[in-house]
Amino acid sequence: MTTAAVGNRAVATAGPAADDAEATATRERPRNRENGPGWAFVAPLVVFFALFLVWPLIHGLYLSFTDQSMTGAGGAFVGLANYAEAFADAEMWRALWNTVWFTLLSTVPLVLIALVMALLVEAGLPGKWLWRLSFFMPFLLASTVVSLIWVWIFNPQLGLVNSVLQSFGLAAVPWLQDPTVSMISIVIATVWWTVGFNFLLYLAAIQNIPEQQYEAASIDGAGRWRKLWSVTLPQLAPTTMLIVILQILASLKVFDQIYQMMNQLVTPATQSVVVYIFDTGFTGYRFGYASAISYIFFAIVLIISLVQFRTNARRSA
Amino acid sequence: MASKTNPTTTNARPTAFSRRQLLVGGAAALGGAMLAPALTGCSTGAAASGEAQLSFWHPLTGGDGITMSDLVTEANQANETFNAEQTVLTWGPPYYTKLAMASVGGRAPDVAVMHAARLPGYAPGGLLDPWDTDLLAEFGVTEEDFAPRIWEKGVYEGDVYSIALDAHPFILMYNTDIAEAAGVLGSNGQLVETTSPEDFLEVARAMTDAAPAHGLSYGYLNDGAQMWRLWYTFYRQMGAEFELPVGGKAKFDEEAGVAAFDYIRQLLDNEIATSTNDYATAVAEFSSGDSGMFLTGPWELPTMQNAELPVDAMPIPTLFGEPAAYADSHAFVLPHQAFPDENKRRETYRLVANILQNSIKWAGAGHIPAYEPVTEDPAYGELLPQAHYVQASEIVNYDPPAWFTGSGSDFQNLFGQHMQPVLLAGADPAAGLRDFKAALDVLLSKPNPV
Known part of the structure; x- marks a missing residue:
C-alpha cells in the first residue's frame, strides 16, 4: 500500500509537467535545499529506531556469546558455548516444535474462517454492518482481556463450554490443564481474538474486485458457485498470500495469550519458544543463554520469510 | 482508493504555518517535553528540604495492598522527617525481574518488600544491601523481637538482608x-x-x-x-x-x-x-x-x-x-544502591520500624505479624480468627534455599x-x-x- 501511495504522489507532482527531463532538472536544486529540514524531521524516528531496535539487536547478538546474567554477574565471553548448549537443549527443541505446532494449528483456521466470514458478509447477509462489527470487534481487545474472558469460558467447574457439554450429558474437560487439549484451547481463543483482522483484509479485497468481471461471467452463463471459484477466489489469491505471511509471522511470535491463559505456568504442551526465552532470561536470569536462543529463533524466522519471499517472487514472475 | 485521495493531499500546501515556523514550534515542544520532568524533579526536590523522600516498592495488590497503603500513610503523618511514596507492582515473576534490574542499575528504590524465600536469589549477587542491626536497634527492632526461624531466614553469611513483616x-x-x-x-x-x-x-x-x-x-x-x-x-x-x-x-x-x-x-x-x-x-x-x-x-x-x-x-x-x-514471609529489603544517601537510609529504617510496630493492622489483612511484641499484645488475642492460627508461625517451613526457589x-x-x-x-x-x-x-x- 505504501509503494502505491508513493507512486501516486510521483504521478501527481510530476504528471502536469510536459517534459519529464526538464521537470527533474528544475526540481533538483530545491530538493537538495530541503534535505536539511528533511533530516530533522526523520531524525527522531532514526534516533528511536537506532536506540530501541538496531542497538538491542547488536547488543543481543553480543550477549549471546557471553554468560551475562540479569543480576549483573557474569559477562565473560564464552564463544559458542551458549549455542552449543541450545542445540543440545531438549526443552528448546520442544518449545520450537510447540511454536511450529501452534502456527500450523492457528494459521489454517485464521485464513479459512476469515475468508468464509468475508464471503458470507459480502453475499448479502441482512444487517451487514452488525456482522462486520461483531466479527472485527474481538480484535480490538487487549490480550489480557481476551485471556481473562477465555480462562473463564474454559473454567473446568464454572465455565461456559463445560456447562454446555454437561447439559448434553457429556463429560467436563479441563480445557487448559489437560495437555492433550490445552494448545487447541489456546488456538480457539486466538482465532476468536484475531480472525477479525484477516476478515477485514479479505473484505476489502472482495470489494475491490471489479464488478465487470462478474457481469462478464454472468453473460457467459456462470452461476453463483462458478463465479466464486473462477472470479472471486483467483482475484483473492494475492490477499491470501499476504494474510498467510502475516499470520505465520504473528503466530510464530505467540506469547501473551499462552503466558496469561496458563497463569504463567509453563507446561510441556504449551511452552512456546518466546515463553521459553522469557523464562530463561527473566525468571532464570540467564540473559546470555536467552539471547542465543533468540538468535536461533531469529534465524529460523528469517529462513521461513526468505523461502516465502522466493516462492512468491517465482509465482508472480 | 489511494489514487483518489492522494493527489488532493499532496497538492494541499501547509498555508497556516511555514516550514520554519513548524520546525521552531516542534523544537520548542520537544524541548518543553524534555524539560518537564526536570522541572517536576526540581519541585519535589524543593519539598524534600524538610523531609526525606523515600521510594517504596511492593507487590501487594490485593486486600493487603490497601492495608499497606494505610500503614504507609499513617507512618508519613506520624513522622515529619520522611515522606514515603509507594510504587505498587503486580506480584509474580515480573515483580522480581523489575526489582533485580533496578538493583543492578544501582538506582533502586530505598526500600522494597520481597518474599524471604527469594533471598538466596538476591543477596549473594549483591542485589541487596545488608541491614545495620545497630541502627535497627536504635529504632526498637532487634533479633529478639522475631521467632528464630523467621529471623534466620533473612540472614545470609552472617549479615541480615531482610526483616520479616509477617509470616504467611x-x-x-x-x-x-x-x-x-x-x-x-x-x-x-x-x-x-x-x-x-x-x-x-x-x-x-x-x-x-x-x-x-x-x-x-x-x-x-x-x-x-x-x-x-x-x-x-x-x-x-x-x-x-x-x-x-x-x-x-x-x-x-x-x-x-x-x-x-x-x-x-x-x-x-x-x-x-x-x-x-x-x-x-x-x-x-x-x-x-x-x-x-x-x-x-x-x-x-x-x-x-x-x-x-x-x-x-x-x-x-x-x-x-x-x-x-x-510458609513464606513478606520482608523488607534494601535494594542495592550505588550511592546511598545517609539521611535517606536512616529515615528508611525509621519507616520500616514504624510499620513493624503498627503491624497489628497488617494482621487485619490476615498475615501473621512477624514482630512479636505485636502478636504478644493482648489486643492481638482478641483479634479473631487471627489469634486462632497465630501458632502457625512457629511451624513455618520456607522453600529449600537455592537461587531459583521461593514465591513466584x-x-x-x-x-x-x-x-x-x-x-x-x-x-x-x-x-x-x-x-x-x-x-x-x-x-x-x-x-x-x-
Whole structure:
C-alpha cells in the first residue's frame, strides 16, 4: 500500500509537467535545499529506531556469546558455548516444535474462517454492518482481556463450554490443564481474538474486485458457485498470500495469550519458544543463554520469510 | 482508493504555518517535553528540604495492598522527617525481574518488600544491601523481637538482608455453620483436633455431608505455588527433608513424596473435594458457603470476611507426626544502591520500624505479624480468627534455599509442571517426582547466575 501511495504522489507532482527531463532538472536544486529540514524531521524516528531496535539487536547478538546474567554477574565471553548448549537443549527443541505446532494449528483456521466470514458478509447477509462489527470487534481487545474472558469460558467447574457439554450429558474437560487439549484451547481463543483482522483484509479485497468481471461471467452463463471459484477466489489469491505471511509471522511470535491463559505456568504442551526465552532470561536470569536462543529463533524466522519471499517472487514472475 | 485521495493531499500546501515556523514550534515542544520532568524533579526536590523522600516498592495488590497503603500513610503523618511514596507492582515473576534490574542499575528504590524465600536469589549477587542491626536497634527492632526461624531466614553469611513483616503459612479455613451442622466443632467452638490422616478424612466426610457442595475446597490447576504449598506441608509433616545443594543433585525422600501425593489424591476424590478446581474457583466455592473447609493462605481472610462468611481458621492439622506448614514471609529489603544517601537510609529504617510496630493492622489483612511484641499484645488475642492460627508461625517451613526457589519462582512453577498430571489425570507420582528431580538437577548443574 505504501509503494502505491508513493507512486501516486510521483504521478501527481510530476504528471502536469510536459517534459519529464526538464521537470527533474528544475526540481533538483530545491530538493537538495530541503534535505536539511528533511533530516530533522526523520531524525527522531532514526534516533528511536537506532536506540530501541538496531542497538538491542547488536547488543543481543553480543550477549549471546557471553554468560551475562540479569543480576549483573557474569559477562565473560564464552564463544559458542551458549549455542552449543541450545542445540543440545531438549526443552528448546520442544518449545520450537510447540511454536511450529501452534502456527500450523492457528494459521489454517485464521485464513479459512476469515475468508468464509468475508464471503458470507459480502453475499448479502441482512444487517451487514452488525456482522462486520461483531466479527472485527474481538480484535480490538487487549490480550489480557481476551485471556481473562477465555480462562473463564474454559473454567473446568464454572465455565461456559463445560456447562454446555454437561447439559448434553457429556463429560467436563479441563480445557487448559489437560495437555492433550490445552494448545487447541489456546488456538480457539486466538482465532476468536484475531480472525477479525484477516476478515477485514479479505473484505476489502472482495470489494475491490471489479464488478465487470462478474457481469462478464454472468453473460457467459456462470452461476453463483462458478463465479466464486473462477472470479472471486483467483482475484483473492494475492490477499491470501499476504494474510498467510502475516499470520505465520504473528503466530510464530505467540506469547501473551499462552503466558496469561496458563497463569504463567509453563507446561510441556504449551511452552512456546518466546515463553521459553522469557523464562530463561527473566525468571532464570540467564540473559546470555536467552539471547542465543533468540538468535536461533531469529534465524529460523528469517529462513521461513526468505523461502516465502522466493516462492512468491517465482509465482508472480 | 489511494489514487483518489492522494493527489488532493499532496497538492494541499501547509498555508497556516511555514516550514520554519513548524520546525521552531516542534523544537520548542520537544524541548518543553524534555524539560518537564526536570522541572517536576526540581519541585519535589524543593519539598524534600524538610523531609526525606523515600521510594517504596511492593507487590501487594490485593486486600493487603490497601492495608499497606494505610500503614504507609499513617507512618508519613506520624513522622515529619520522611515522606514515603509507594510504587505498587503486580506480584509474580515480573515483580522480581523489575526489582533485580533496578538493583543492578544501582538506582533502586530505598526500600522494597520481597518474599524471604527469594533471598538466596538476591543477596549473594549483591542485589541487596545488608541491614545495620545497630541502627535497627536504635529504632526498637532487634533479633529478639522475631521467632528464630523467621529471623534466620533473612540472614545470609552472617549479615541480615531482610526483616520479616509477617509470616504467611498455609492454613485451614473452615465455615463454622457447616462445621456445626456436621458436628465437628469442639467444646471451645473450634474445629476438633485431628492427628492422623484418617481422622482428617473423617472430619472432611462429615463436612461433605453437611455442605451444599463439597467438604473441602482446594484449587491448584495451572498453579504451581498451590500444588507446592500443600504437598510440601504434608511432606514436611512426615519429617522428610528437601535439599538443593548447588553444584550437586536434588535430594528428597521419594517415598514420603509419593505418600503425600496419595493422601492429597484421597482428598480430591470429587466428593470431599473436586479434582478440577483452579484457585479462583476454590475461593468462589468457599466464600459463597458451598464448602466446609478451604486450604489456603491467611491473605484470603479479608475476602471471606467481606463475604460475611462465618469463618474461622487454624494451622493445618498435624496429620503425619511433625507439626509443619509451608510458609513464606513478606520482608523488607534494601535494594542495592550505588550511592546511598545517609539521611535517606536512616529515615528508611525509621519507616520500616514504624510499620513493624503498627503491624497489628497488617494482621487485619490476615498475615501473621512477624514482630512479636505485636502478636504478644493482648489486643492481638482478641483479634479473631487471627489469634486462632497465630501458632502457625512457629511451624513455618520456607522453600529449600537455592537461587531459583521461593514465591513466584521457577521452582514452584516446575513443581506444578510435573505434578499437575499426577493430581489431575492420575499419573504416577513417583515418575512425576523423578522428572521434577531431573529438571532440578539441570538447574543445579547450571552455573549460578547470581
